[in-house]
Amino acid sequence: MNGGQIGNVDLVKQLNSAAVYRLIDQQGPISRIQVADASQLAPASVTKITRQLLERGLIKEVAQQASTGGRRAISLTTEVEPFHSVAVRIGRDYMQFSLYNLGGKELASDYTEFFYTTQEELVDGLIAHLKQFISSNQNVINQLIAIGISLPGLVNPEDGVVEYMPNISIDKLSLSELINNTFHVQCFVGNDVRGMALAEHYFGASRDCQDSILVSVHRGTGAGIIVNGQVFLGHNRNVGEIGHIQIDPLGEQCTCGNFGCLETVAANPAIVERVNKLISQGYESSLTTLDSISISDVCEHANLGDELAKQSLVRVGNQLGKAIAITINLFNPQKVVIAGDITQCEDIVFPAIRRNVENQSLTTFHSDLPIVTSEIDKQPTLGAFAMIKRAMLNGVLLQKLLED
Secondary structure: OOOOOOOOHHHHHHHHHHHHHHHHHHHOOEOHHHHHHHHOOOHHHHHHHHHHHHHOOOEEEEEEOOOOOOOOEEEEEEOOOOEEEEEEEEOOOEEEEEEEEOOOOEEEEEEEEOOOOOHHHHHHHHHHHHHHHHHHOOOOOOEEEEEEEEEOOEEEOOOOEEEEOOOOOOOOEEHHHHHHHHHOOEEEEEEHHHHHHHHHHHHOOOOOOOOEEEEEEOOOEEEEEEEOOEEOOOOOOOOOOHHHOEOOOOOOEOOOOOEOEHHHOOOHHHHHHHHHHHHHOOOOOHHHHOOOOOHHHHHHHHHOOOHHHHHHHHHHHHHHHHHHHHHHHHHOOOEEEEEEHHHHHHHHHHHHHHHHHHHHOOHHHHOOOOEEEOOOOOOOOHHHHHHHHHHHHOOHHHHHHHHO
16 A cells, blocks of 8 residues: 555546546547447446536537447537636736636636736735626626636646745745635636646647647746646646756846846847847847837847848747757657747747757657647637646546536
């Protein structure tokens, strides 16, 4: 007895229900016999579980024409329309809210600028805005089953406790419990980039593979690693700090205190800062006509052929490629996904990434390795919704709904 959960009937029930639901969700329409075959559960167990799922309205029966002719076989698919959840993306100076059905279809959304300097301001503001968003969509919401929240920082995904955020001081913030007590629905909290990687796996560019790496270049640089269809998390649940790989020992000092981290080169503020610096040193560029330069401006002018903007982005691609090569050697993914404004310049940035990956990672790991643009980057709340989806597929939320 190695301390495992031997004989935990509730856990077995949860895992079996989840196995059945997952098959119906991912392979439906599917018959009960096919579910029993694929899950290796006894047909009687499958019948019992599907009855519970049908009674709760989580799946529905559809008539499928049997290929052999004769009687039409009854197949099962998931029911997504009546089950709603709210997904929240907390940024450093904004909050984005979306209402989703269980199929991942966005039914309503709202964006608000939100400045906070303390944990208390963050919590009070979040609860106030959530109440406002839910009440203004009351006529759309049928059954509110969960709230998902993604944010920059360190979160224990098991209990939804926020342990660290880069912009404010955090003292073990039990965010999941707090939201649960206020709104009386399950709440799932996680890191924004890890959530994005999961969303990319469920709904985006990496849905066709089990092992992938998402690299996000926004205000910082982060990575989400999917191994065997699951978000890879380390001992303190903090894996994927690709932004803090040192790529230039003589480089700028990073917010983390070290020098020459990837984030000091390959993050939006660093890119803009360097372009401004070069212009102030007298380098020619079409960007000099602008009062203030944004990352979108840099990308737009690079695509129009501005040499300074192009070279700045090639440099970013080179440094990203170095860091990505390290993660490829470590994790041997089937696909690398890049998210961020720089993907607007795919033709400029991606060849530089690939060149460095090919020079600095194992040939067997990088040959035929797709490096692609994120498909969900323009949906900032989808990462928070992906955590709700995961809780349905692994049975944590599913079981709660069956017990209601």
